[in-house]
Amino acid sequence: xxxxxxxxxxxxxxxxxxxxxxxxxxxxxxxxxxxxxxxxxxxxxxxxxxxxxxxxxxxxxxxxxxxxxxxxxxxxxxxxxxxxxxxxxxxxxxxxxxxxxxxxxxxxxxxxxxxxxxxxxxxxxxxxxxxxxxxxxxxxxxxxxxxxxxxxxxxxxxxxxxxxxxxxxxxxxxxxxxxxxxxxxxxxxxxxxxxxxxxxxxxxxxxxxxxxxxxxxxxxxxxxxxxxxxxxxxxxxxxxxxxxxxxxxxxxxxxxxxxxxxxxxxxxxxxxxxxxxxxxxxxxxxxxxxxxxxxxxxxxxxxxxxxxxx
Amino acid sequence: xxxxxxxxxxxxxxxxxxxxxxxxxxxxxxxxxxxxxxxxxxxxxxxxxxxxxxxxxxxxxxxxxxxxxxxxxxxxxxxxxxxxxxxxxxxxxxxxxxxxxxxxxxxxxxxxxxxxxxxxxxxxxxxxxxxxxxxxxxxxxxxxxxxxxxxxxxxxxxxxxxxxxxxxxxxxxxxxxxxxxxxxxxxxxxxxxxxxxxxxxxxxxxxxxxxxxxxxxxxxxxxxxxxxxxxxxxxxxxxxxxxxxxxxxxxxxxxxxxxxxxxxxxxxxxxxxxxxxxxxxxxxxxxxxxxxxxxxxxxxxxxxxxxxxxxxxxxxxxx
Numbered sequence: 064x065x066x067x068x069x070x071x072x073x074x075x076x077x078x079x080x081x082x083x084x085x086x087x088x089x090x091x092x093x094x095x096x097x098x099x100x101x102x103x104x105x106x107x108x109x110x111x112x113x114x115x116x117x118x119x120x121x122x123x124x125x126x127x128x129x130x131x132x133x134x135x136x137x138x139x140x141x142x143x144x145x146x147x148x149x150x151x152x153x154x155x156x157x158x159x160x161x162x163x164x165x166x167x168x169x170x171x172x173x174x175x176x177x178x179x180x181x182x183x184x185x186x187x188x189x190x191x192x193x194x195x196x197x198x199x200x201x202x203x204x205x206x207x208x209x210x211x212x213x214x215x216x217x218x219x220x221x222x223x224x225x226x227x228x229x230x231x232x233x234x235x236x237x238x239x240x241x242x243x244x245x246x247x248x249x250x251x252x253x254x255x256x257x258x259x260x261x262x263x264x265x266x267x268x269x270x271x272x273x274x275x276x277x278x279x280x281x282x283x284x285x286x287x288x289x290x291x292x293x294x295x296x297x298x299x300x301x302x303x304x305x306x307x308x309x310x311x312x313x314x315x316x317x318x319x320x321x322x323x324x325x326x327x328x329x330x331x332x333x334x335x336x337x338x339x340x341x342x343x344x345x346x347x348x349x350x351x352x353x354x355x356x357x358x359x360x361x362x363x364x365x366x367x368x369x370x371x372x373x
Numbered sequence: 374x375x376x377x378x379x380x381x382x383x384x385x386x387x388x389x390x391x392x393x394x395x396x397x398x399x400x401x402x403x404x405x406x407x408x409x410x411x412x413x414x415x416x417x418x419x420x421x422x423x424x425x426x427x428x429x430x431x432x433x434x435x436x437x438x439x440x441x442x443x444x445x446x447x448x449x450x451x452x453x454x455x456x457x458x459x460x461x462x463x464x465x466x467x468x469x470x471x472x473x474x475x476x477x478x479x480x481x482x483x484x485x486x487x488x489x490x491x492x493x494x495x496x497x498x499x500x501x502x503x504x505x506x507x508x509x510x511x512x513x514x515x516x517x518x519x520x521x522x523x524x525x526x527x528x529x530x531x532x533x534x535x536x537x538x539x540x541x542x543x544x545x546x547x548x549x550x551x552x553x554x555x556x557x558x559x560x561x562x563x564x565x566x567x568x569x570x571x572x573x574x575x576x577x578x579x580x581x582x583x584x585x586x587x588x589x590x591x592x593x594x595x596x597x598x599x600x601x602x603x604x605x606x607x608x609x610x611x612x613x614x615x616x617x618x619x620x621x622x623x624x625x626x627x628x629x630x631x632x633x634x635x636x637x638x639x640x641x642x643x644x645x646x647x648x649x650x651x652x653x654x655x656x657x658x659x660x661x662x663x664x665x666x667x668x669x670x671x672x673x674x675x676x677x678x679x680x681x682x683x684x685x686x687x688x689x690x691x692x
Contacts, residue, residue, distance in 0.1 A: 212391075215395060216395070218389075218618075218660045218664055219395070219618075219659055221622065222619075222622035222626075223656045226625070226652065226655075227400060228399060230644050230647055230652045303519060307519075314523045315625075315626065327521075337530060337535065341531050345528065348524035351524065352520050352524070356515065356516065359515055
């Protein structure tokens with residue numbers, strides 16, 4: 064869509080597009096500086112929320128690779144006598160209708176949810192990044208054709224596109240992840256293309272070209288390293304969005320098959336007992352909220368907050 | 374201006390055609406064979422009768438070349454015929470048409486709520502001079518963006534239906550049944566509107582014309598509402614165009630949570646039964662809503678901001 068003030072990606076910080084100083088300095092690249100531990104410490108000390116976010120994301124990754132660190136209970140085995148226990152010292156998140164420990168289920172569900180999120184991100188990053196790179200670097204008709212395709216993908220609401228893909232591919236965690244990933248290709252393609260076009264005009268690219276560097280070495284050594292930053296920021300932002308999309312689809316029942324725990328399907332199961340066991344819905348949901356909130360906070364820190372603080 | 378409108382209309386039609394093509398390709402050409410999917414509805418995939426499959430294949434024209442199928446389907450779609458639902462046998466157009474009013478009511482109410490709450494929050498946060506209040510207000514939208522819509526709906530049901538017994542937990546009846554779903558749907562949308570509007574309000578407040586207006590003796594409220602808001606509303610308007618499509622999509626989830634009839638329920642059940650014609654109809658309809666909303670936004674722009682030059686006006690414009 065070629066609106067006059069196209070925001071591109073609605074959730075993306077539009078600082079790069081709106082900031083007048085960014086326009087004056089076409090590349091906005093800062094000279095290499097050595098790693099400054101004191102600056103990092105000062106930066107983090109002033110932002111306790113950011114430190115907490117990093118810890119939360121760290122815990123989520125740890126839980127998905129080594130759930131044993133967080134709980135020793137089996138997420139699939141339950142004691143029917145202990146069904147519907149409210150959260151307490153014995154069961155931090157309470158128990159479900161079969162007496163399974165909900166905390167263990169949430170911890171073990173992290174693996175599936177995170178796996179789906181990372182696959183979705185990987186697909187969107189690889190495909191969208193390549194499309195954007197090609198469009199921005201090749202220019203001319205290739206750019207026109209690719210960007211018209213991206214416009215079309217943007218015009219179909221992401222969830223509808225994911226649902227169409229799920230219909231075609233079938234159910235399962237990986238298929239849901241693919242569907243979510245394909246639906247967010249367009250955002251990555253757009254940001255990548257904008258960055259490549261911005262960097263392509265820089266003096267050092269011209270210098271490399273005129274001194275006879277091959278196109279692939281210009282692309283790999285000069286354009287890509289300077290263009291990838293905002294795309295990585297977008298990836299952290301899309302991490303949160305992908306968690307929400309994946310859990311929405313698995314809430315609708317298109318994700319992992321029932322006995323396996325997954326954040327979205329835990330909530331969808333808890334929904335059946337909403338009236339008498341609030342924790343079965345509330346606590347897995349709060350886990351999702353905390354993860355997404357933490358990812359978004361980190362994205363905000365990466366998106367200029369670090370560069371602005373001197 | 375007319376040239377501009379015509380060009381935008383042509384663009385919109387092009388995008389719709391492409392959306393139709395994309396959904397056709399995705400649904401008819403991907404690994405899952407539509408015919409086995411149809412024949413296998415409710416039955417064990419292994420026990421599908423080959424004769425029945427062949428008959429279905431011929432009936433739907435799947436035995437013909439892809440291009441011929443595509444041309445045939447596109448021709449019918451242009452005349453408003455998107456085929457018949459496999460599950461119910463009714464036409465896709467009437468299936469969507471019957472479900473639409475409920476969803477439009479829900480999405481429209483949610484959009485009004487989102488604009489009012491998101492806009493109000495952004496205005497209040499940028500207007501107040503109390504630092505803590507501004508911080509508190511500005512910390513709400515990031516939270517709203519991070520909450521899964523279906524979970525927010527369930528929590529509202531838990532509190533307002535089961536605990537306080539104020540609103541019904543599910544169903545389509547009356548205005549009371551509309552409150553919770555609309556509120557659920559409005560949370561993510563309103564949060565994004567608030568974020569965008571607050572950002573552009575803060576940028577606009579630093580503009581020189583604000584200092585000029587203040588020097589001329591205009592009050593704070595007047596500056597905020599008459600000068601700044603009008604200038605700052607353009608990015609928010611652009612984002613609303615994008616959010617309309619998202620709102621339709623989110624209604625799939627919210628209608629499932631609240632067991633409401635509507636487009637969302639139609640979509641969810643069509644996906645579950647692999648009802649390809651209905652899914653394709655919904656996807657194309659979603660693109661239609663998105664394109665229409667953005668067309669409307671693009672046409673409103675020049676009215677709000679006279680500085681925007683409509684490119685089609687001058688024959689040889691460089692813009």
